[in-house]
Amino acid sequence: MADNATTVVHGDGVAARVFEHQRIWRLTQEAFTTAAALIAAHEPAPEVVVGIARGGLPFAQALAEAYRVPMAAVAARHNHSDEVHLPATGQVELPGEPGADLLAYRGARILLVDDICGTGATYRAVLPWLDNHLGPAGVRTAALCRSEASTFTPDTWVWDTLDWVVFPWNTQTSTTEDLTPPARPRIARPH
Secondary structure, three states: OOOOEEEEEOOOOOOOOOOOOOOOEEOOHHHHHHHHHHHHHHOOOOOEEEEEEOOHHHHHHHHHHHHOOOEEEEEOEOOOOOOOOOOOOOEEEEEOOOOHHHHOOOOOEEEEEEEEEOOOHHHHHHHHHHHHHHOOOEEEEEEEEEEOOOOOOOOEEEEEEOOOEEOOOOOOOOOOEEOOOOOOOEEOOOO
């Protein structure tokens, strides 16, 4: 990945993170595995799964294995901590140029994934970045969780949330409720 980073600021239309402060959800490894299988069963097979680092990488790896396609990563962050109830900044840092692992997929059909769509700022920053640098044949989006307050809706996701979620790859903290997998994922309505 290139060392020079670009910061993309999304001021207009970015929702603040909204929390009910009623619980801290825990996503168990078993629920994660089930959710990844639900997404893979409903999303068309891409040529590559691109995970948004850091949280989207385990999800991307699981989907890449399910589809039997390669996985690549893009580093895009607006929080530098996993502190519970941390507010979103709306300033998303992206690399200046894609790394070789991404450049190999110019013109490909991409499934872009992250663990959570909190405000939507990360997806809104990464999608045009991918378009500018890779000229993909198409990009679909998926997330494990989507905040009900998000101004962006992925094509497919599993849980709607309004409180903090602790994923299996996060530093474990005290949680109050487990997320249980539904029978099917949520699908965005066509525009």
